[in-house]
Amino acid sequence: MEKKNKVWNSLEIAKLIVGIAMPISIASFGVITNMTLQESNHNFSLNKIIITKRAEIYEQIGEKLNNIYCYIEEVGEYKDMTPETILKYRRYLNTKMHSHKAFWSxxxxxxxxxxxxxxxxxxxxxxxxxxxxxxxxxxxRSLSSWQEDWNNRFTGMESPTHKQSYELLLNSIANDLGIDNSR
Incomplete structure (x- = not known):
């Protein structure tokens, strides 16, 4: 009889341990899950702030960046621009991009x-x-507004990879803004 009683006490002890361990495990799981969700929400909020700031910066630089591209490719409203305007855009863009470098990938x-x-x-x-x-x-040069001293503002040759480089830059900006550009 004594042996049977001892087994029964071991079973009771095992049940007691499981009974205590289960709520502790569930509580631990809940705490860890809650911490993970809070961190995830923080990261989501931070990413939202960064993307909003990037969009704000792009609002300031997008048109000027595109104007440089259009001027070199002689498309769009390039006839309304001058080399001085393009160089002014370059200085503006460099100031904006370098001062906001931390926001871009x-x-x-x-x-x-x-x-x-x-x-x-x-x-x-x-x-x-x-x-x-x-x-x-x-x-x-055939534009009525052309000035001969503007010739020295050019190298005389366009880069053969100008278009591709611009497209890569725009795709990367879109990616930084969370825009799916896979079309």
């Missing part, structure tokens, strides 16, 4: 630098000399 910022410093403009023309537009003035 490293890929977007690198693509921006590639587009501006390698595809659209030639840098290091001298200490007090502006960058030059990587383009042949081409049909821009």
């Amino acid at each position: 490293p890929e977007t910022f690198d693509l921006y630098l590639n587009y501006m410093d390698r595809e659209a403009f030639a840098l290091w023309q001298g200490e007090v000399t502006d960058a030059r537009i990587k383009d042949d003035p081409g049909q821009k």
Whole structure:
């Protein structure tokens, strides 16, 4: 009989342990889940703030960036622009992008630098000399507003990868803004 009683006590102890462990496990699971949800909500809120700021920055730079592209490609309203305007846009964009670098992904910022410093403009023309537009003035010279001294604002040759570089930059910006650009 004594043996049977001992087994029964072990069973009771096991039931007691399970009875205590189960609520503790459920409570622990609840606490961990709650912490994870709070962190997820914080990350979601932070991402929303960053995307909103990026959209705000893009509102300020998008048109000027597009105007540089249109001027070099001689599309859109390029006839209404001058080399001075384009160089002014470049300075404006560099100020905005560099001062807001932390808001853009490293890929977007690198693509921006590639587009501006390698595809659209030639840098290091001298200490007090502006960058030059990587383009042949081409049909821009036939405009009635053309001034001969503008010829020195151009390198004489457009980059063969200008369009592709611009598209890569726009796709990366769209990605940073959470826009699915996979069409």
